[in-house]
Amino acid sequence: MEGEYVYKKVDSIVFGVFSPKQIQKMAAVKIVTPELYDKEGYPVDGGLMDVRLGVIDPGLRCKTCGGKLKECAGHFGYIELARPIIHFKFIKIVLDLLRSTCKHCGRVLIPEKNINRYLKILEKSSAEEGLSGRQVKIREIIKKLKTRMKCPHCKKKQAKITLEKPTTFYDGETKISPIEIRARLERVPDGDLVLFGVNPNHARPEWMVLTVLSIPPVTIRPSITLESGERSEDDLTHKLGDVVRINQRLFENINAGAPEIIIEDLWDLLQYHITTFFDNEVSQIPPARHRGGQPLKTITARIKSKEGRIRHNLAGKRTNFSARTVISPDPRLTLNEVGVPFEIAMKLTVPERATTWNSAFLKKFIENGPGKYPGANYVIRPDGRKKRITDETKEEILEELSPGYQVERHIRNGDVALFNRQPSLHRMSMMCHYIRILPGRTLRLNPAVCPPYNADFDGDEMNLHIPQTEEARAEAETLMLVQTQLISPRYGLSVMGCKQDAITGNYVLTKDLEFTKEEAVDLLGSVGVEDFSGLGKYKTVPGRVVFSALLPHDFNYIGQSKSREKVVIKNGELIEGVMDDNSLGEEKGLMLKALHEKYGETLAVSLLGRIFQLGIKVLLFRGFSIGLSDTDLPEDATNKIKEALAEADKKVTELIESHNQGELEAFPGRTVAETLELKILETLNLARNKAGNFVLEHSDMKSAALIMARSGARGNILNLAQISAVVGQQALRGKRIERGYQGRTLSYFKQGDLSPAAHGFIGNSFKSGLTPHEFFFAAMTGRDSLMDTALRTPKSGYLYRRLSNAMQDLKVEYDKTVRDVSKKIIQFKYGEDGIDVTKSEGGKINIKRIISEVK
């Protein structure tokens, strides 16, 4: 490898059709027999597994190039077909050509004087609209030629050409043989081909009728040896075996002068085999099958679709130096660390180049070997050979290690790794973390980085990749490190933030906790704060002050808490308000954004880590737990709720009554029945909201459930109301439940019953328990939302795939324009102002703050 640095190996790829001559020229073997192996199991010369086609057995050498397995990419062969066969994939263009050219002179059915005009049209359209525009014009021209019945060049009559699918052509009533077709296509002059969008240098039409068939190398159709010692051939080999066999039979029959019928039959059979060799899913013919009955997987099936070569192997690749296992949380890690278990650390390696300065350091790794951490697994010699370190080779390797050698040593603390969770929907799904080797068997991450990965710990697994070159490591560290990804390019705010317990903790801390000085120091010390100067003047330290000790001393921030109260931080001290989801949470985290703006990403991330830990430590200190009693209501509240519900019920009954009397007045543009529905819904919603308010008024403000709801950590008032007061109306498609039996939702109700209960209103709370029909209604909406999610995922996935495929190569050029590959300008300035969302605040520049900050 050393010394052969090549910048770019492939510059461009030209597509074209192989001519028979080319096929023969690039072939290493002419295949003449359908047999694969002789009695000894050795490949037959001139058979489909001929050793000149490449090697698939370890130890053997290729007879053409002398390469071993993996060195020799394989060589093509060919067979000479007894009679020409039409290539199925080109049938369309062959049909077009036959229809639009003269059967006698081969000229295109356009008068000489008009040809130039058409050529000009094509030129113009390709200049204006590119290749696809040209293709459209070509279609138009060809369409007109179909009905020309007289050649303008030789004046001879033409017949209508039809195609009987899949591969038989008719000239008027008579069948045209592929021989005749080939002859006609040969007559078409190069100049006329341009009108069909065919480039004669790359694709002569007669090449689309095969006289020789290229045989792919064995390396792309390897056989596998079963446990029983039997050989099992690849589908392609099977198919090619059929082709060669029938071809030989056809040869023999022709030579023996067999009757025309037999030859015709064999010819058609050969056409069938070659067609299915290219594509086994042609709609008009039965697919070729295995003995078991399952269809063969031939060339087309190998290439196309998600599991095909292109999308599975070419556009997506597999990698070495990666690990995957279950993840679990560890708030004591910093945000940009990942905890890696020893077992994984001893398998993943980093190549380190030996120099005169580090050989002692590297030798230690080699001494430990692959079995002891921190050790090394392989040594790469300067000639590129890889050598495994074992107890036997250890001494020898230690001896020969010198500059130029590379040691693949185990990863250790501080190495960089890429951490990823699927589905990788955005770039924050793969970030760079510093490795930290930990005991245990899971990958560990700080819970504050869960949101960008969308990870939780109910059994999620994640992947770890180790960059292997200096360039890759540098790029990962500068571009993909967790703190560089703090601000989402989607909306310009922090994607990481405190979650759940961390928010609750900071909320209780800043709201009303007080500590003795010792406790405060203890708390702050446990999250790594060493500067306790802010605590000096207090006898009992309020939580606000503890929190403020984390902040930089010149930090100013004015914001709003979740309950719309002002939050003021002045000179690094929280003066007013509480910390909650609005200031600390992900996607919001306005305070985090302000910190990021002023102090940069590294400090913002480390602060976030500390705030997170502080929240958790506070909860550990104070104790925090919820129970059913959190949702208890005093009796008069329960009564009030009951009253409100009863009142709503009465009102609905009145509404129904007035509807039955015909007194209800319809809303404009609505029928009376619809108006009734709307009014009922409104009344019931009102009642539910009222009940919710009662819950809020009468709950104990100090109850854990309410603290969580108010701080935005988890749950909301509605959840609480559903537990303790009333579940409320179950809605399907924005309406009350209407489905079910004729005139009623369940057989439990009377027909035509319009009451709330009969249409999915659940008057009970989760705590009081649901009646059977209420439970059923709840299950209905539950199922509906499950269905919705299940149907949505593939739809949005496809939309995403299309979007990313269409826009993946747009980039900002050095002149700040957005252009695609062909340098076509999409935008003159990105987003019309050139602002990068990640460098903005929610897509904007915070002018107000600049004005207030400038002194």
Added chain:
Amino acid sequence: MDRANAVVLRKYQTKLPPLIYEELKEHLPDKISKQKLVKILDHVLVRYKGSQISPGEAVGLVSAESIGEPGTQMTLNTFHFAGVAEMNVTVGLPRIIEIFDARKNIKTPMMEIYFRPPYNTADKIRKMASLIKESKVDDVVSEFKVDILEQRLVIKINMKKLTELEENLADVSKFIKSKIKGIFIKTGEDFIEVALKDKSDDINKVYKVKEKIRGLKIKGVKGILQVLPVKRGDEYIVLTAGSNLKTVLDMKEVDSTRTICNDIHEINAVLGIEAARQAIINEVYKVIEAQGLNIDLRHVMLVSDTMCVNGKLAGITRYGVVREKTSVLARASFETPIKHVIDAALVGEVDKLDSVVENVMINQPVPLGTGLPGLITKVK
């Protein structure tokens, strides 16, 4: 702000994008020393320059991610409009897909029609609505009587509905006569009698005439199925189901500067590609906002721009934007790979390998971001 400061401020007008400039103007305190003003302006300018996007940034993919990632959070359901029966709006994911596909026939075409001052008041709006709603003969008919023997057709009219539309029977019958050939027509008290001129043996003919008459438009704008007057700010506007932008914009009562519809193709045909581009942005953003998602406008703009660069609407599909790609392999990696490769072979197409997927395929650096700059050095 005094005049001297205003002069200073104006100097920055060309250096800053309009939005920032306007915001500055709004938030700058009235009394401010010139020194401080310059300092603030310079600060803003520095911040603006500092937030510029870097060359090589893969903005296309970032936009695709930003729109694709929250796609899973959108709802599928159509939303029923509060107001008129059968009037609902496609929202959420289906609507986004519809727009990005650049579908010709959208599920729920709609219009928002604004009116010029004298017509946008509460008392006028109902009349305007009925003027716009398409009414067919069928809407005012209470009964059709078909006499097969005599090949005659008696159409009973619901006079109440007809007067509501401010039409009279004579006009309607005249209108029918002018539109359909080969009939005699007789107008009664509350019915119209139609007889065929030539009494052929074909009984179906009467029925055919009947169907023709039913579909005749007697009033309103073609394609407007439902109307709904609503209050928007201080004025009244009309929301419609079904759209016909061209005809509505031509009406003299309509405020053509604000009236819009949600059919992108229609906007493109009537107002041109620039309007269609803006319409895509507006429509997509409307959905995103309604779903409570947070996506920066720039991403939507970029998608809209890719759909409109060629001067005609191209959907994000294999027939639209993807087909326009120059690279064979990039097209093949999306959908129908065989077709693309075969077509490329016929033309002898050359893939220059200068976009993303092709280079991934052949294991070469991708020309984006850090893969973009190259170094040239002299070999000694």
